[in-house]
Amino acid sequence: MFRGDNQFSFNIEDHELVVDNFAGGGGASTGIELAIGRPVDIAINHDPDAIAMHKTNHPLTKHYCESVWDINPVEACAGRPVGLAWFSPDCKHFSKAAGGKPLEKKIRGLAWVAMRWAATVRPRIIMLENVEEFVTWGPVINGKPCQKRKGDTFKSFVHQLRQHGYDVKWKELIASDYGCPTIRKRFFLVARCDGQPITFPKPTHGNPNKQPVNGRTLKPWKTAADIIDWSIPCKSIFNREKPIVEKSLNRIFKGISRFVIDTDIPFFAPKEAKIVPQRQHLPINTESLIASFMVKYRGTNVGFPMTEPMHTITAGGNHLAEVRVFLIKYFGTGIGQDMEQPLHTITTKDRFGLIMVxxxxxxxxxxxxRILEPHELFAAQSFPSDYIINVDYAGKKYSKAKQVARCGNSVPPLLAAALVNANYQTPIKIEQVA
Incomplete structure (x- = not known):
């Protein structure tokens, strides 16, 4: 059950430690591994399911299935130096998605564990990832953030890191700028005490239609179309045993108008794309096409075209779906009317659904x-195609809900790799630079 082919054999005693706190299913660890060419040494998470997925894919890592507060950094490191300590504390109490729910101080304060590592084992580099609202971290009064002291705790956190001798900088990075097929935006804080500069990676990918002026040419961004498993058929929205709710239908039809009918260049799925049709027999002499786009079930955004990166995946899942629009040649109003005009219930225009190609x-x-499958969501986060997500090292299967939860809470590996690549150097390399 292990991802053994991608693991390494070496004498770990010759290396400074690399530690992944709040390790989850292994997104940050995978990115770090890609950047430094070896596994992380220590991974910590309180969730047995998360640790099981991490252990399956990173078997050479030492795993602690405990609260980060129950781990003594001095004991865990056993006298060895720490080169990099990564922290991805729970972000739901900072995110806009938290809404009006009461906040728990013990969860909102999880980031303070980074200070404990700074004070006890002094990692050469500390990296902390969270949502962009992390900079608003402040006191909580009666379960609500104190608006008058918004950001005070964040300022205190940075100040204390500096008192421990760390240079500290932070920035928001967008995953699609670094080859990930998702627009996920995250806050990253980097602190280091080795005298070397803190560097944030320059984007390598971008919108192919909007290259920077007087700048270097960027690679085209990875898109939703790149991660869709076209071999999975889409079931017709009509005549289902359980009808699709009206709100979802409205999103679908608005998406068809925006991304198929009213666009100059609709996206057409590859030949292997399939649809489970409402009617089993197509009209005679059909040369058919399948247009496709993404629909979102949350927020005010209807969806997005296949030519854009995937929008942010959340742990709740089941909010991103693929729509395939099956088109046939149109020879006049007398052809194709056997559909009983299902689309005419949406619009009074007789020519609704007519597309020129x-x-x-x-x-x-x-x-x-159809709702996207977990392996497509993990691909959107830039996980390797051989990353094991459906079963753990002991053969225990994960439900789709647990797979999606691991994905939604993950750090996109290629984004983590870009940040680590820009900053992490072994002591030997540092001496050569100096």
Whole structure:
């Protein structure tokens, strides 16, 4: 069950330690591994499911299934120096998605564990990842953030790191700028005490239609289309045993208008894409096409085209779906009417669903919809294709909900790799630079 082929054999006593606190399913650890060429030494998380997934994919790492506060850094490190300590404390009490729910001080204060490591084992480099609202960290009064003291705790956190001899800088980074097929935006704080400069990586990827002026050419960003498993068929939205709710239908039809009918360049799925049709038999002499786009079930945004990176994946899951629009050649109003006009219940326009493709008219024949599968979501986060997500090292299977939870809480590996690559150097390399 292990990802053994991607592991390494070496004498770990020759290396300074690399530690992943709040390790989760292993996103940050995978990125660190990509950057430094070896596994992390220590991974800590209180969740047995998260540790099981981490252990399955990082078997050479020493795992602690405990609260980060129950781990004594001095004992865990056993006298060895720490080169990098990564922290991804629970972010839900800082995120906009937290809404009006009461906040727990013990969760909101988890980031303070980084100070404990700084004071006891003094990692050469500390990296902390969270949502962009982390800079608003302040006191909580009666379960609510104190608006008058917003950001005070964050300022105190930075001040104390500096008192421990660390240079501290922070910045927001967008995953799609570094080759991840998602627009996930995160706050990153980097602190180091070895006298070397803190560097934030320059973007390597971007919108191919909006290259920076007088700047270096960026690689085209990875898109939703890059991670879709086109071999999975989409079931028709019509005549389902359990009808799709009206709000979801409205999102689908608004998306069709925006991303198929009213766009100059709709995205067409590859030939292997399938749809489970409402009707089993297509009209005679059909040269058919399948247009596709993404729909979102949360927020005010209807969805996005396949030519953009995936929007942010959350731990709750089941909020991103693929829509496939099955098009057939249109030869006039007398053809294709056997559909019983299901689309005309949405609009009174007789020609709704008529699309011109390379000078030829097409009519919508059917529409398919499916929720994305966990392996597609992990691919959107930039996990390697061989990352094991459905079963742990002992053969225990994970439910889809648990797989999605691990994914939604993860750090995109390629984003972590870019940040570590920009800053982490072994002591030998540092001496050469100096």
């Amino acid at each position: 390379h000078g030829n008219a097409y009519r919508i024949f059917d529409i398919g919809l």
